[in-house]
Amino acid sequence: MNILFTSVGRRGYLLEYFRNALGGNGEIHASNSEENAPAFFEADKTVISPLIYADNYIEFILDYCKRENIRAVIPLFDIDVPVLAAAQRQFDVMGVKLVVPKLDVAIMCNDKLKSYEFCLINGFLSPATFSSLSKVYKALERKEIQFPLIIKPRWGMGSIGIYTAENKGELVVFYDVVRRGVENSYLKYESVMELDEAVLIQEKMVGQEYGLDVVNDLSGNYVTTFVKKKVSMRAGETDAATTINNTDLVEIGSRLGEIVGHLGNLDVDVFGVNGKYYVLELNARFGGGYPFSHIAGANIPKAVVSWLREEPVKKEWLSVEDGVSGYKDINIKAMSCVVE
Secondary structure, X not given: OEEEEEOOOOOHHHHHHHHHHHOOOOOEEEEEOOOOOHHHHHOOEEXXXXXXXXXXXXXXXXXXXXXXXXXXXEEOOOOXXXXXXXXXXXXXXXXXXXXOOOHHHHHHHHOHHHHHHHHHHOOOEOOOEEOOHHHHHHHHHOOOOOOOEEEEEOOOOOOOOOEEEOOHHHHHHHHHHHHHHHHOOOHHHXXXXXXXXXXXXXXXXXXXXXXXXXXXXXXOOEEEEEEEEEEEEEOOEEEEEEEEOOHHHHHHHHHHHHHHOOOEEEEEEEEEEOOEEEEEEEEOOOOOOHHHHHOOOOOHHHHHHHHHHOOOOOHHHHOOOOOOXXXXXXXXXXXXXXXX
């Protein structure tokens, strides 16, 4: 069984996990729009794809799946998820399993404003979030929120363009900075239809941050939740974390898994403040926090491969040892090239 991972970037460890899960019975394929993706080193075969928003992107991926006998496609980049989800029917016809949620779920997870609204509708606490300066000014006047406030893109990942404003002057400056950043980055494709609401202003949470891996099977049925206490962050990604047993957070994960109905892993950021838990973000993919679950005993790649093969899933793959701490390291990959 061959599996294609798209937009692999630096997620080489995930490709390694899945290679081990295949047990020599299949190939790991990787695509990326740039040729210097470090994760390429962990793949059996690699291919340079068009940009995600290119007109021929889906056609390219479909052709590659047919040519290389791909059984499943797993995206590793937020922006890729809804683009692939929109082409679900085309992959179904080819017999290729897309490990992505339904399109409406993919859009909701990528859109932080829609994620906030989803949380409120379904009874989850979430930091107060606004899509315009005028709405924030009114909330400040009514004393519904107070500084500091977080300014960030409505779409995006990895803490791209996130600022903290301590007063109204900084709020205006950072709002303009983030909006220009959106207009001059890949986020412009996500924001083109709603540019006037492409920047969010959010209540700043001061407390303990947690990461959840909410696991569903490939039919969208809830399976389990792993909880990690975040120890440190770097560029918006978990850099160090410890697995813990927290029944309140497991319950949040269970409810999310059942309501969202995603496939595979849902990466969730949660803040604990004064005994209450606020859902910050939902990412319908393997997140940067999954390795901390993996080193503590979980093996969701093996579970995914078994679900694809319609084989039994072992219970030990779906549990972690509490109190296991992990720390990310930096590894250097050497590429041979000719510099002119």
